[in-house]
Amino acid sequence: MLLCGVLFLDGLDVSMVGVALPSIGSELHMSTSSLQWVISGYVLGYGGFLLLGGRTADLLGRRQVLLVALGVFAAASLLGGLVDDPTLLIAARFVKGMAAAFTAPAGLSIITTTFPEGPSRNRALSIYTAFGASGFSSGLILGGLMTEVGWRWTFLMPAPIAILVLLLGIRLIPNHGRPDGPRQGYDVAGAVTSTLALLLLVYTVVSASAVGWASPLTLGSFAVVIALAAAFVLIERRVAHPLLRLGILRNKNVLAADLTAMAVFGSYAGFQFIGTIYMQSLLHWSPLSMALAFLPAGLIVAFGGPRTGALVNRFGSGRVIALGLASFVVAYGLFLQIDANPNYALAILPSMILLGIGFALSFPALNMQATTGVADDEQGLAAGLVQTSFQVGGAIALAVVTAVLNAVTPHTTAEVIASYHPALAVVTGVALLGLIATVSISGLRKPRAAVVTAPEPELVEA
Numbered sequence: 001m002l003l004c005g006v007l008f009l010d011g012l013d014v015s016m017v018g019v020a021l022p023s024i025g026s027e028l029h030m031s032t033s034s035l036q037w038v039i040s041g042y043v044l045g046y047g048g049f050l051l052l053g054g055r056t057a058d059l060l061g062r063r064q065v066l067l068v069a070l071g072v073f074a075a076a077s078l079l080g081g082l083v084d085d086p087t088l089l090i091a092a093r094f095v096k097g098m099a100a101a102f103t104a105p106a107g108l109s110i111i112t113t114t115f116p117e118g119p120s121r122n123r124a125l126s127i128y129t130a131f132g133a134s135g136f137s138s139g140l141i142l143g144g145l146m147t148e149v150g151w152r153w154t155f156l157m158p159a160p161i162a163i164l165v166l167l168l169g170i171r172l173i174p175n176h177g178r179p180d181g182p183r184q185g186y187d188v189a190g191a192v193t194s195t196l197a198l199l200l201l202v203y204t205v206v207s208a209s210a211v212g213w214a215s216p217l218t219l220g221s222f223a224v225v226i227a228l229a230a231a232f233v234l235i236e237r238r239v240a241h242p243l244l245r246l247g248i249l250r251n252k253n254v255l256a257a258d259l260t261a262m263a264v265f266g267s268y269a270g271f272q273f274i275g276t277i278y279m280q281s282l283l284h285w286s287p288l289s290m291a292l293a294f295l296p297a298g299l300i301v302a303f304g305g306p307r308t309g310a311l312v313n314r315f316g317s318g319r320v321i322a323l324g325l326a327s328f329v330v331a332y333g334l335f336l337q338i339d340a341n342p343n344y345a346l347a348i349l350p351s352m353i354l355l356g357i358g359f360a361l362s363f364p365a366l367n368m369q370a371t372t373g374v375a376d377d378e379q380g381l382a383a384g385l386v387q388t389s390f391q392v393g394g395a396i397a398l399a400v401v402t403a404v405l406n407a408v409t410p411h412t413t414a415e416v417i418a419s420y421h422p423a424l425a426v427v428t429g430v431a432l433l434g435l436i437a438t439v440s441i442s443g444l445r446k447p448r449a450a451v452v453t454a455p456e457p458e459l460v461e462a
Contacts, residue, residue, distance in 0.1 A: 044202045069106070
């Protein structure tokens with residue numbers, strides 16, 4: 001349950017800051033394009049270091065990596081709540097994202113190596129991911145309340161929670177030292193090239209909306225990303241102990257989960273940004289009112305997520321994920337009916353309900369699918385891959401949505417609402433691509449009967 005608290009903290013932090021964005025922009029005089037960096041800075045650190053974080057957990061020990069990263073997370077939270085400069089605020093978000101890049105795969109891989117593959121692991125992952133949704137829904141309300149007092153509290157509040165989890169982790173998580181087996185060498189070249197490639201990719205995509213997608217700087221950055229990626233592949237094919245064993249991508253479960261994860265979080269990150277600007281800037285809703293508008297989605301995930309494991313056991317992860325993506329597509333499409341004086345129950349609530357259903361089905365199932373058929377000594381790698389996919393997808397989609405929103409300068413309320421429609425079309429298209437990916441790669445076949453090879457551990461041990 002302690003590991004569930006770590007994921008709860010991640011969800012809490014992300015949603016609290018999202019609610020506070022308009023207040024942050026107003027006090028620090030940040031434009032919409034610069035304000036996205038409060039989110040993108042976190043994503044940049046998270047997405048850039050996840051692959052390294054997952055493999056580090058496998059090699060150095062998952063407990064050790066988790067505890068150190070929690071300490072860094074707490075320190076970055078305090079820093080973000082105390083600074084007055086937008087650049088320092090974004091830097092603090094980057095460091096916090098980097099810390100989360102080590103806690104997330106370490107926590108997930110502890111669970112997947114504790115529970116045997118099959119119904120027991122699926123149940124554990126359902127509960128684990130539901131805590132993330134609970135943190136997100138709680139963060140919406142707490143973020144609204146804290147923002148009413150002052151946006152800085154949305155940064156400061158996670159710090160004592162992280163410290164408490166850290167102290168409990170030192171006492172409760174068993175210390176097994178480094179993983180058993182022969183000591184492997186460290187793929188320094190692979191770590192450097194992969195981290196630089198991911199960092200530059202996220203940075204280039206996020207900054208392209210400001211400098212231009214066809215600018216020499218953007219095109220040159222993409223060329224460097226391709227060169228770094230090619231160098232990384234060559235290194236991984238030749239090094240004795242690779243950071244990323246490329247053969248893991250031949251596992252269809254891993255590949256399908258990673259591609260679909262990009263679409264799930266990418267579409268939602270773009271949608272939440274649009275929804276936040278629409279509700280607070282156009283409708284002039286308070287942060288708490290906006291949080292309550294999004295709350296039904298989080299509640300559905302919190303109560304429905306723990307039951308997803310049973311659905312996966314019966315119907316297979318591919319079918320459950322596909323149904324979740326279909327819910328996202330319909331939810332985003334329905335949001336196109338928004339206007340300057342919306343009826344919440346008719347114009348907004350249906351989308352929130354479908355979003356909750358989509359997350360309740362797809363998020364736990366994707367984590368199950370991403371770690372299926374993967375050896376214990378690569379569970380951290382598999383966890384890092386799927387979490388990297390979530391974050392990189394979010395960064396790319398958010399950058400595209402921001403560019404679409406900034407493509408026009410509306411002057412009337414009707415023009416502002418009209419400017420949201422192309423961005424919502426992008427969000428819907430991303431979700432549709434995810435649905436196509438999961439159907440074409442993993443298919444909709446019935447699962448084989450699961451064989452439990454070990455007794456189910458007590459959930460409290462995780």
